[in-house]
Amino acid sequence: MNHSRVLRATNIVLLVSGYQIYWLDSKTQRFRLSLPGIVHILVLAGIYAACIAQHFDATSSMLTILQNVSKFLHGLTRLQLLLGVKVFVYAVYSSVRAVGVINPLLESLAGKAASGFRKEEAMAYALLVSTFGVLLCFGFYIAYEMKFELPPLQDAMIGTALFMPHLCLAGSLRLYNILAWLTRDKLKEIQANVEEALAVNGKKDELEMACTSLTVSVSNSSSDNLESLRQQLQLLGSRFGDFFKAMQHSLLFLVTMNGNCLLFGIYSYIYYRNTWHVLFEDRKRRIFYAANASIYACIACDYLCLLLVQFLMEKERLGMLKSLESFLIQRNSLSKRIRSLAKDIKGTLANTFQHKFLCLWRFDVLHFVLLLFFQGLIFALIVMYHFLSDEILQLREQLDSSDE
Template identity: 50%
Template structure:
């Protein structure tokens, strides 16, 4: 797996998304501030400001119709707009703040000029999965629209809501890719540790005494140092991105609420406003919300599962060798236990206020779905009760 090649590809993707203002230098194996990237972000900021201001254009017929049809959905869009403005500003701050932690982590991820492997292909898949989904939905919607561009004011309204979400999603891409690379390094260290420990197993119990004086601990000490550096730097990196990811999950929750709300009301009343072609466009646009969010969560959970699995395998391998007491040198046993201790630290177990592990993310997603369902159900029942009251009132008047 070629780490530099993966990082360069990640860098290009994040630059296009607008999340990163740095350029990855292959020679120094670190990110440095790039003037063209800063200019690009400035232009992107000007475009976003213009799109943002479109939401406060009182002459916008789209916003008037939306407000008349559903004040609640109009309010959700305002919330998403406010979250987006904060997310756009925080993404710029987060990118600059986290680059130091990223460069520190890269020191523990040495560049390799090896052949293309399955792990490298998986890294690219994790990085570009959302873009593949985006392309498919965009192509289908464009086909249904007969490849005609929407009115510029409406496109600007949508861009103001999508752009900050798209930019901040770079934090998940960055976290996912660097976690995947850290998993690869952990796998390599496990392999080296097993080889080092097995090499120092004595096959003759009678020669244990002499083996104790001839065994070398330099290799294991070096491995322990590398593992400690990886653990410490990964912990700092994870902490530097945790607020960005929490911010993005909050935007996800609001998007899920808006998507589920519009789908519920469309099934019951709004479908009469759409013709067949527009109905298909609506379904595709609504489905894209869930697909994008699911893609983020699935990629994140796959990486977390794989890294946790690698950590457990590492611990089990050490425990298995330590269990062979009669064949294992007492001089190496404390170092092997130290390796196990590093692997059991909170960072490799994803501890802290934000715990991006399988259970945490699953509970968070379930909680989001439950809250969204309750809000939409309560709102829908309130509207139905209001309609019944109006019908009773009109019946009494007659």
């Protein structure tokens, strides 16, 4: 996998989405402050401010209808707008702060560039643009149903004010996925080198029969090589840990933003199925269903990419631990110095790449899925409460009108 190509593609995507204002120097493989990135983020901020202003325009028919139909949905819209302002500012701050730990990590990830295009590199690009692909498919279908007519400018700006911060902050997840994927590739490279060094040292008995001096030379060479690999692994784990600490608040903030979007989507779907559907024709119904489904599809795609990267990275770590165990079981085939280094590598691998959100709970597939499960359970209770409250309120209004 060519790390340089993957990082350049990531840099371009993050610049366009407004998450990053830095440019990747192709020679030094370091992110540097760039004038086009600063200008781009200022232009996006101006557009975003103009879109926010539309939410406070009393003449907006869409917001007026939303407030009259469901105060709860209108409140969720306001909450999303408030979160969006904080997210947009925090995303820029997070990007600036993260560069200080990303550049050292890129130094640890540097290695031999593969000349060909391999499936690992294709997977990296898929992790980078898969959500955009899903969004593009839904957008094309909605445009087709709308006969490729543009919506009113004011409604488009209201939607942009809600969507732009989410797109910007989602860059933190894509950046984490790519660097975690490159770290997994580096772990794979270190594992191959460690196994090669241990395999060479494991043949010392055969070499002793040929020449004692050659055995000492091979043993010293393997020892130096393993020590170098241990230092590489320790440095890689430390730098990736610093990177995770810098990104953890962004990832949690994104979960909060996604949660509000999901709550809005679920409640609006239930409300539509029970009330609004009678007011729309078939074409507009399909548009609503597609727009509503795009919320779940895009968020699910982001989470699946994150969980896939985390699962494969953990699988690579456990595979390396298992490989070291198989060498350490062969007590007579390794010298004491080599065994000591192999144990040190095993300890370094066992104690690193196990990170915790806010130092409270581990970030792995199981715990993250449990977090999403409890979040969904809370959403279900909220939706049930508000939906039943609305139904009771409507029933009271019907009874009052009947009494009159």
